[in-house]
Amino acid sequence: GAGVSQTPSNKVTEKGKYVELRCDPISGHTALYWYRQSLGQGPEFLIYFQGTGAADDSGLPNDRFFAVRPEGSVSTLKIQRTERGDSAVYLCASSLTPRNEQFFGPGTRLTVL
């Protein structure tokens, strides 16, 4: 079956703009995660959803970052007033339940000029 997909694969934007990153999880996976990965570092947890609700959003760096999963499937990570420091690869993952291994998408590379 299809794996986790993320769109766009690359996004270049200007400082101050708004961006949306999309994640399509594996069908039937109730848990969905967002991570941010900078060069030379491991994935940094941002938020995870159990169904439609955000079960833990403690990793969101500030209120410019917001994520939704309105129907318990597709999720969108939204970043307002982007800053150069937001440049990174944004990874999405899904799992059957929160205690199972996570299946990652290929990521969206965000570049803020």
Next chain:
Amino acid sequence: DQQVKQNSPSLSVQEGRISILNCDYTNSMFDYFLWYKKYPAEGPTFLISISSIKDKNEDGRFTVFLNKSAKHLSLHIVPSQPGDSAVYFCAASGDNTNAGKSTFGDGTTLTVKP
């Protein structure tokens, strides 16, 4: 404060030999540990996991060892193959109240030479 540390940024081994990747953690609430492998331009893929009730888990060429008293785990790959060359991440998660939040180390780049 990095709760999961992989102190070796890189490791090079000869094909056929054993690769040992190490990981240390500081949070005693972590009770589930996973290893992921990542190729360039791809997302991490799950390799193997271990629960804190065990001290060893084996899957083919991959074995993970957990030493809870030392807060240390290691991944053994034997025999190593050139296709194993990738970045390996150690990840840890806590009890059921934080089951979905995984904390990752910064990775170790493994190079297996033919």
